[in-house]
Amino acid sequence: MLHAVIMAGGSGTRFWPASRKMQPKQLLALSGQRTMIQSTLDRLGDLVPQNQRWIITNQLLTDAVREQLPELPAENVVGEPCKRDTAPCVGLAAAMIRRIDPDGTMVVMPSDHVIASPDKFQAAIAAGEKLIDEDPTRIVTFGIKPSYPAESFGYIERDEASQIDAAGVDAYAVKQFREKPDQATAQRYLDEGTFYWNSGIFLWRASTIFDALEKNAPKMSQHLTAIADAMGQDNFGEVLTKEFTAIEGTSIDYAVMEKYKNVVVVEAPFPWDDVGSWQALSRLHDPDSNGNTVVGSHVGIDTGGCIVVGEPGHTVVTIDVKDLIVVQTKDATLVAPKHAEERVREAVKALEEQGMTDKL
Known part of the structure; x- marks a missing residue:
């Protein structure tokens, strides 16, 4: 089954004074009548059932998120007790999903993007899901074709010689992930035409990403397994706080993406904005x-x-x-x-x- 995981723990400080500790950017309506987190779930359409949608957020925000998303099961909104970056966030979701759906696939995305064409977004996710069905060890990421030499995004370099047939979208093996560049380097990336902005949207089997975390961050995976094992139990909150707090945080890019060999980048066919400031x-x-x-x-x-x-x-x-x-x-x-x-x-x-x- 396909599960959607929304990373919604950011503080959105660059949007102060509208964004506050208890009402950060993802809970604001910046591009329409719906808030950013509501719009993120809206664009999934019928692709993912409500009970297979998961929000990983700040523990202080769980009530506010549940209020904005009353259609979700309350237990699908999980509050991190502290900030530990994106690898523990992704790993926690993977551990929980793997426990209830061992063959489950996850689409992981931030809660603060604007994507104006939900139909194209859904088609891209469906294409990525087929790539994973063909090879369950694959990790699929979505690259945004750059329109200017941005210094504020990470980049993905594609392997030109490895174009993959991906149900109507362009896909390539990933040659390398690149950190945020200086202006001259960003201009070179734009000129070369083989680089994408890293959208931070990923697709993988829950078991695949968790196995990768077990290999590269074994202590983290042990803590996450303990949390998943407590799902549905009365002491889940206590276990979550104890085990998650003990994790040493790092990004999913550093923990897995930069090391993993079987990564495919799909050129996003949808308009995208990360609404960073x-x-x-x-x-x-x-x-x-x-x-x-x-x-x-x-x-x-x-x-x-x-x-x-x-x-x-x-x-x-x-x-x-x-x-x-x-x-x-x-x-x-x-x-x-x-x-x-x-x-x-x-x-x-x-x-x-x-x-x-x-x-x-």
Whole structure:
């Protein structure tokens, strides 16, 4: 059976002040009426039944996630007691799924992407599932054809000589995973045409990925097995906290993907945006005639190229400014030049250091 695993433990600090500790980015509606995590599940359509959809999130967010996704069984929303990166997150889901469905296949994806064509997304997942049915030891990942020399994404280099027939989508063996590059290297990747952005969307048998973790991170897999063995028992929460906290965190890319030999990359046939920061809104909403992206009520006088976000009932007025990010919430306002948007994390850290935790 096909299971869907949504990684939803991020804090979304680059979207402060809208994103907060108890309401991070994945629980916000940034690209429509539905929140990001709701939209992530919506795009699965009928591909995965509700009882085979799993959310791995922060323990503090389990109630909020269950409230937004009442159609899911409560036990399918699992809260990590602490941050341990993506390998333990993926491994936990794999251990639990393997226990109830030994031959189960998992599609793993972040909760904060925007994919505008659900039908194309579902077709790509179905094609990837066929690749795994042909060879259950395969790992399938989805690469995004780059449109500019991005320095903020990891890259996947394909093996040109290994094109695979994959039910109407282009697929290749992976030659190498690459870390986030500098600008010159990113431009070279774009020019060469054999590199993809790493979307962070994966498809594999639960047993395959867990076996790989057992090989490369045996101590981690022991803790995860203990958690899975406690499924359905009264002490599951206690076991989860004890065993998960004892894990040394690392990314799934480092733990498995960069070492595994049988990896196939499918060129994603769907439009994709990772919505990493406030500037993503300019890609999700049509700018006005002056290049301003506005969510809310805004009056601009000699204003151009700005991103303006305001609470309902509040009007933001800007005069003689360009290329600013202005975000107003009920208890905090952010004003920053667009080129400095990565420094929003610094603002969050400064608030924490000054004891202003009520703003976080």
